[in-house]
Amino acid sequence: MKAIIQQRYGGPEVLTVGERPDPKVAPGEVLIRVRAAGVNPVDWKIGAGYLDPLMEVQFPITPGWDVAGVVEAVGLDVHDYRVGDEVIGYARKDWVSLGTYAELVAANVRLIARKPASLDWSRAAGLPLAGLTAYQALDRARVGDGDTVVVHAAAGGVGAFATQLAVARGARVIGTASERNHDFLRGLGAEPVTYGEGLVERVRTLAPGGVDAAVDGVGGESVDASHELLREASRLVSVADPRAEEVGGVNMWVRPNAADLTELSRLADDGTLTVTVDRAFPLEEAAEAWRVSQEGRTRGKIVLTVA
Numbered sequence: 001m002k003a004i005i006q007q008r009y010g011g012p013e014v015l016t017v018g019e020r021p022d023p024k025v026a027p028g029e030v031l032i033r034v035r036a037a038g039v040n041p042v043d044w045k046i047g048a049g050y051l052d053p054l055m056e057v058q059f060p061i062t063p064g065w066d067v068a069g070v071v072e073a074v075g076l077d078v079h080d081y082r083v084g085d086e087v088i089g090y091a092r093k094d095w096v097s098l099g100t101y102a103e104l105v106a107a108n109v110r111l112i113a114r115k116p117a118s119l120d121w122s123r124a125a126g127l128p129l130a131g132l133t134a135y136q137a138l139d140r141a142r143v144g145d146g147d148t149v150v151v152h153a154a155a156g157g158v159g160a161f162a163t164q165l166a167v168a169r170g171a172r173v174i175g176t177a178s179e180r181n182h183d184f185l186r187g188l189g190a191e192p193v194t195y196g197e198g199l200v201e202r203v204r205t206l207a208p209g210g211v212d213a214a215v216d217g218v219g220g221e222s223v224d225a226s227h228e229l230l231r232e233a234s235r236l237v238s239v240a241d242p243r244a245e246e247v248g249g250v251n252m253w254v255r256p257n258a259a260d261l262t263e264l265s266r267l268a269d270d271g272t273l274t275v276t277v278d279r280a281f282p283l284e285e286a287a288e289a290w291r292v293s294q295e296g297r298t299r300g301k302i303v304l305t306v307a
């Protein structure tokens, strides 16, 4: 199969396009013919070696955890999926080796769900990791009807989903973004505020009594601002800064979860959740996709499409 291959830690410059043997399909796994692979910041963070203390990495690696595609084969003991089924997955394994930036990927059925019929391949591939992160972060922050929630980096992959899911739960969302994304945030149902110096005061103008919960995809000043604004410190959930724990909040890592992913798929199909694809690149241009992702200005998602 054709795949993106990385022989050593590094940035976009170490990604090459090459051939790898087709993945084996272990019991409990399906083999997926990839139609699109989502690009997430964690892909290039792993690529650079930042997660080396946490995760086994067996070079050469093929990056990528997000996938949308068609089941090409099923392993032993797989009864819930058949050849030809259209699926999505947050196909994270316990070690980094064969990822989704490829023509084929094997994934355990615990990591996948049926593709939302209403989404094209690119949008479907943008949903799993960021969607699950947003969904699980709102659960951890106990966001519900009537809450006022600050979502930091509300225009990004995680933030755009967190905004829409919180609105669907009946919450009021104040979302941080630069000015150019304010109309986009309004379209998602949020009240936009600009981040940086004076953020706390700008949020207080909208919510004088502070906020009930905060979902943070930025870290640093957004953790401090959240802590100042929250009525209850434990309702800060950061996916970007471990320091959230020091101020009484939660530092969260998203978990693969087929039931949550099935629910996200349903929410996409019933129109609750839209997926914005900022840029789609052909698989062969994965290095350029990483460069764009690293700029930190993505609106919604970046994806790779596989011919």
Ligand SMILES: NC(=O)c1ccc[n+]([C@@H]2O[C@H](COP(=O)([O-])OP(=O)(O)OC[C@H]3O[C@@H](n4cnc5c(N)ncnc54)[C@H](OP(=O)(O)O)[C@@H]3O)[C@@H](O)[C@H]2O)c1
Residues within 6 Å of the ligand: 040, 041, 042, 129, 130, 133, 152, 153, 154, 155, 156, 157, 158, 159, 176, 177, 178, 179, 180, 181, 195, 196, 217, 218, 222, 238, 239, 240, 252, 253, 254, 293, 296, 297, 298, 299, 300
């Ligand atoms: N722990 C986990 O399980 C987990 C899961 C998913 C993601 N993450 C992490 O969470 C972070 C966000 O992920 P993502 O996929 O949403 O990233 P992303 O899509 O690349 O985020 C891009 C967005 O960030 C916004 N942004 C940049 N600087 C900002 C700031 N100082 N304040 C507010 N917004 C800012 C940009 O808006 P403007 O262009 O308007 O500035 C842009 O829309 C990353 O660090 C990622 O690694 C962690």
